[in-house]
Amino acid sequence: MKIGCAGLGRMGQRHANNFLNKTPRAELVAAFSPDPRELAWAKENLAPYGVTLYMDYDEMLSHEGLEAVVLATVTAVHAEQAIKAIAADKHVLSEKPLSTSDEISQKVVDAATKKPHLKVMCGFSRRFDASYQDVKAKIEAGLIGKPIIFHGQTGDKRDPSGFFVQYAQFSGGIFVDCTIHDIDLALWFFGEENIVKSIYAAGVTAIEPGLRQHNDCDNAVGIVEFYSGQIAYFYVTRMMAAGQEDQTFIVGTEGKLTVNQDPAINLVQIHDQSGVRRHIPQNYFERFSDAFTLEANQFTLAVLDDLPTPLNPQGAVHAVKIAKALQESMNTGKKVMYDENEQRIK
Amino acid sequence: MKIGCAGLGRMGQRHANNFLNKTPRAELVAAFSPDPRELAWAKENLAPYGVTLYMDYDEMLSHEGLEAVVLATVTAVHAEQAIKAIAADKHVLSEKPLSTSDEISQKVVDAATKKPHLKVMCGFSRRFDASYQDVKAKIEAGLIGKPIIFHGQTGDKRDPSGFFVQYAQFSGGIFVDCTIHDIDLALWFFGEENIVKSIYAAGVTAIEPGLRQHNDCDNAVGIVEFYSGQIAYFYVTRMMAAGQEDQTFIVGTEGKLTVNQDPAINLVQIHDQSGVRRHIPQNYFERFSDAFTLEANQFTLAVLDDLPTPLNPQGAVHAVKIAKALQESMNTGKKVMYDENEQRIK
Amino acid sequence: MKIGCAGLGRMGQRHANNFLNKTPRAELVAAFSPDPRELAWAKENLAPYGVTLYMDYDEMLSHEGLEAVVLATVTAVHAEQAIKAIAADKHVLSEKPLSTSDEISQKVVDAATKKPHLKVMCGFSRRFDASYQDVKAKIEAGLIGKPIIFHGQTGDKRDPSGFFVQYAQFSGGIFVDCTIHDIDLALWFFGEENIVKSIYAAGVTAIEPGLRQHNDCDNAVGIVEFYSGQIAYFYVTRMMAAGQEDQTFIVGTEGKLTVNQDPAINLVQIHDQSGVRRHIPQNYFERFSDAFTLEANQFTLAVLDDLPTPLNPQGAVHAVKIAKALQESMNTGKKVMYDENEQRIK
């Protein structure tokens, strides 16, 4: 599968590298970035392996033989680029979210729906993590009975550089940027057909007051009720001292499953005067690097063998919608309610 | 210190035993229960060690030389018995909560306030647990900076006997019965002077639909915002499969502390065909038995050496008030809001 | 049971305190120490509670009504004091070891054997630890099949004061002082009737070269083979950086049990810039304080209700014999071998 990578920032470089080196059935043939520094990186790291570089996205789409694109550009252009790619008859793997707007996200899904021969997938990387896949399998095997309560925490390491404030201009807010992963997992474990009944959230700015100018917080909690009698609740923070702490538990009628209650970067423990300790991943990619590799391989497999994509893009729209309502509730202090068709109740 | 124990059910027997055997400076001289089976137990287990048994609480209060009482009766009579004891000039250690009503709880505190020479304490046992005391000391030492987020989980082991439904008639509900411990901890760690801004909760009945007739749930989550820019959020459940799972974490601006993320009954691990596993405490008392012993000793110390009690009874009233508002929000679906004097906003 | 405590150093104070405050059926009536500083401590901490103090051990033995003694004096006098107590018809709880000589230890057992109405017990405290008791119960229940391999580690926290060198003059050496606990556990779990086939050890002095003048080491390993087809192997060190690290595992034909693979002082974990860490006990008593309390209570129970003592004193002699052979092998470099009657083969 000949694929091109759009966007060569931190995340794009990883996708490019995965398709170049770790996805045996795919071939990275093209890469695009509008950013000269990113292109300089690509000249050194991609061009020598036969990857053609583009400063223009549309030109990359015309690369001869190109069959698919992976979108790792800024969120604001995901939807437009996805729609163009679909129009050009390319399979699409987009970084999450499709858009910070659920209406715009829906347009991507609508475009994809019209071309059912194309594989269009929004990459919720955690679904490709071995531990979350194990949890999914155990739930489906009935190990914990019916899942009732989901708790998801996304904890980014504190970054004193002010990055998070800058980033909040575009990110859609902490629930849309981070909790969206937890929302996707909750939908996956509870059943994607579930109808939301209500959404409520609260947040604070403990270390980055500048976030308030972008209607954002650095610590927030939220509760989502479903008509099915299930509840997902979330904690999201930019204030972890030790590293990336993404933790999950699911309580069912017969048991409980946890993921990453004891974060650790590897199997080493240090016994010294500070006690007994272990280091933990410092960022999202350290925690989930294997998941990104698997995602690239499974997307490729779906394209080449015409299998269903592991994720349904409609689910990605749903997750954005929930995330935005959490963000809204956090800012207004008001509960958001839905009827049994998940139409908002005024 | 000569003490009498009122109530000789599961909890009362433990208090009686602690004051009889594990509190060197106290002497259990009297015990009261209206229940013949409990008295039969006492005849065998307490009377031989010189404890006088009473079927009437008022008579026990008149026991010669009695200086203090520990109340382990049903919640409904805690307040009345506490007020009588205070009137009779006895020190009081009451099981939590003082009452499921904060107004009635307040009456106990008012009675105590008029007799400042008496020690009146509502026993939130977790405060006497070594791990929570360690957390408190570390927070006060500044180890995690300013605490911002508190998460408390009280998880009772699933009891298929129907006990929880019966119990719900009197317990005040799951937040008042269980989460009250977590609320007390949140107030302790955040600072007891903090003013609540809002309260919101949601719950389900996953295994015990009978709870709804008592306006109760078997799984619930809640969020409490404080004017100080701190948030406490809670999960409470009667559905734990492995045993008692009471877990807490506190996130501060500089670090995070957790209690019991890896529950275990002791230091043993079993490696067999099921994997690597450990057993966990099966109930509240197995988890906190040492804390009850320390509580008895510290109450005795406060009485004998005229020291401040480790817990302020006004805090217990505050905890009941918050727990009741969580219970109310869970049942109405509405957020409960307060002004900066913690007066409720209609 | 009226008991007197001989020796009021670090360990004696703990025994005295346990019998004074935490052993409901025993009464500490007397205490002996030849050391003025220890007696000064006792005047302040024991005398006010009715404990008579003695500077002479024989005088304490004559204390009116005295029924039992606990020996927490220096190892060199344990045997003599035990034999005197037995002669005076007192029950005896002795700190381990009875002696650093197995011949002298045997004399205590012989004296006890002649007075079967007396309870004579050598206190291997770990046997009273909840985790080790759990392991014993699980082995007896067949959980791991036949136990085959025992690994015991005793790890003392590094003490840069030079204490361990001084102490080595009297301790009998690191295997006799420390590993004796592990040997006792191995015998308990494997079956006390087992016959030793061979003993081998090796050691180094990594931080305290002064130990060599006392034929001792600061780190040593040893292997004991039994004729039953079981092997116990040991690691012992005075060089732990984080605290006391006493760890054990037992591998059986059907499973494995571990004790304290994850040392921790309580249930708290700290997440900060150093990673995720926990503190661990700093010394033997912090790790095993509950075990000492249970030991005092079970000894009292054995005396008052005329039950068998939980430990057979002949086993204590066996443990000393094995420990001494390990120490010898470490110093000579030679394997020590026994025939099937456990008679040494030259």
Place this chain on the structure above:
Amino acid sequence: MKIGCAGLGRMGQRHANNFLNKTPRAELVAAFSPDPRELAWAKENLAPYGVTLYMDYDEMLSHEGLEAVVLATVTAVHAEQAIKAIAADKHVLSEKPLSTSDEISQKVVDAATKKPHLKVMCGFSRRFDASYQDVKAKIEAGLIGKPIIFHGQTGDKRDPSGFFVQYAQFSGGIFVDCTIHDIDLALWFFGEENIVKSIYAAGVTAIEPGLRQHNDCDNAVGIVEFYSGQIAYFYVTRMMAAGQEDQTFIVGTEGKLTVNQDPAINLVQIHDQSGVRRHIPQNYFERFSDAFTLEANQFTLAVLDDLPTPLNPQGAVHAVKIAKALQESMNTGKKVMYDENEQRIK
């Protein structure tokens, strides 16, 4: 780098797959097996990707353009195949051990020494495991001071099929087959120049008495003393109930490092009626699969960029020599001693 894979059994298939799919700078061009079933597998899994299959090792060596071979055949032919490959001017990555004889192993090293332009490496996969690499880095950074004690455990899952007895005919015995990894690690962490002073071992057959006919055991322990004042001790077993349990600790003068004290297959924990548990890897490859991939990549890097190989083949000979002496001591019951030039003392 064009590479051929010799041997397509369990291990060979993994090496073939790693060079085919996970080593971007290498190309698997040829594969050899004398076994029709293995070749059938290769026809299906390798041939479609352009890999030429051979039933004759010498013919594979003549494959046009071949630059390197990976040897995953039975141990008995490693040395001969390695020497032939060196003679044919191919780089060699051999599975461990080079031979169960240290003399024969030495011949490979001698052959390699004469062709310094070739990279010849014996693959001790654990060295490429992220946790062991972290330990090595921490030791070199001085985190634990001078390492003094190494404990290595290799624990294979119990296999009731009788496989281990059959395998013992060729494996060289449990120390040569399994502990060799731990020996290699000990040498790596202590310093490969260290001189062995003595070797002692003891073993039992708890579940597979048939092993004795091959002078082997199913559980064994051993101690290796070095003239440097360091001690390595080992436990090796074929009797783990839960899965593969390879555990290591290293104690230094200033701290301790552990690897895999809490085995786990992923980050999931299950809370159910059996307690709280986790699954663990079921075999060596599940535990170390990432290490094999890194090994393939680092070998390729060494060849293509003419860098030193991460492992010195002389070290592999040293490890075999120590393993064989442990095996010998286990069977004779006698300590094996060496002088300061590591010449054996009779």
